[in-house]
Amino acid sequence: MIIDKLLKNRKTVAFWLVLSLGIAPLLAHAAKDDEEDLSGIALPTTPEEAQAALEKIAQAPLTEKGADTCLKCHDEDNVPPIYPIFKTKHAVKADPRTPFGREHQCEVCHGHGGDHVQRVRKGQKRSPIINFGLKAWTPPAEQNARCLQCHQNHQRIQWQGSVHEFNEVPCAGCHKIHVARDPVLDRWEQPSVCFKCHTAQRAQFDKMYHHPVREGELVCSSCHDPHSGEGGDLKAVPALAREKCTSCHADKRGPFFWEHAPAAEDCMLCHEPHGSNNESLLKQRPPLLCQECHSQSGHPSVRYDGRSVRPFGSSRYANINSCLNCHSQIHGSNDPSGVALQR
Secondary structure, eight states: OHHHHHHHTHHHHHHHHHHHHHHHHHHHHHHHHTSOOOTTBOOOOSHHHHHHHHHHHHHSOOOSSTHHHHTTTSOTTOSSOOGGGGGSGGGOTTOTTSGGGSTTTTHHHHOOOTTTTSOOOTTOOBOOOOOOSTTOSSOHHHHHHHHHHHHOSGGGGGOTTOHHHHTTOOGGGTOOSSSSSOGGGSTTTHHHHHHTTOHHHHHHHTSSEEOTTTTTSOOGGGTBOTTOOGGGTTBOSSOSHHHHHHTTOGGGOOOOSEEOHHHHHOGGGTBOSSEESSGGGBSSOTTTTGGGTSOOTTSSOBOTTSOBSSTTOOOGGGSTTGGGGTOOOOSEEOSTTOTTSOO
């Protein structure tokens, strides 16, 4: 049937194929245009060369006019654009806490630029300056030290020893400074920033049942703290997953007179936090999920192999919604007779 439809609409299919093939090179070219041309700079290629370059930058003189010296070359035609930084908090000259509120503006982050701005002969490459980003020559530890000289406070105070720090992720790998609005701080754009590395989670959010991140109702930082490492997986404070889940799902918080042990311990024993093809983000459909812990012997349920437990056949109540037909209060019950979570 699908093939017949494609044959009937082959002109439309051909049009979209031609369009996509024509746009693909343009998109690739546009992606290259976002990258700064560093061909004229003598970039270090080994850790030893990088360390030597950092020492040379530290010993170099400062420029005479700070940002005014830099902007002679890094003008409105620069790729990527530099001027949007003047729309950010980093360029508030009246605030002494910001780079532009100090004497040498750009060099607060990029290091001493005295050698970098010197004239060079034709064919000779210019001395490097500290660069930022995932593909920059500057080691992530040095990049982050530049950021933490101002941002070593509040949430960032737990950066040392966090998962991102341990995996040598630079701050500029997620944050964009020379833009009017940092994408990672935007509700609609933040997930795409995280998904650049966390591709498995991107696939999970495309499943039938998922937390509403794609819809813009939640963002990754609603549950995760990227600057901390509590719990080993960046869970936002409080570190326990159950406390984070019940901060939204308050009706599951309890305490209950009769508690379901897995629900009282960790929600992720039964649920996939990002997305699942099973209803309610369950890891498996009941009764298979329930039978991971509960034995079927002496109970009118269905075995894994499909055979009935009792001679007269399986109970019809164990089908369709399975165990939940009877045990509806699956997270816990406050009823005095709810020992089996049935009411």
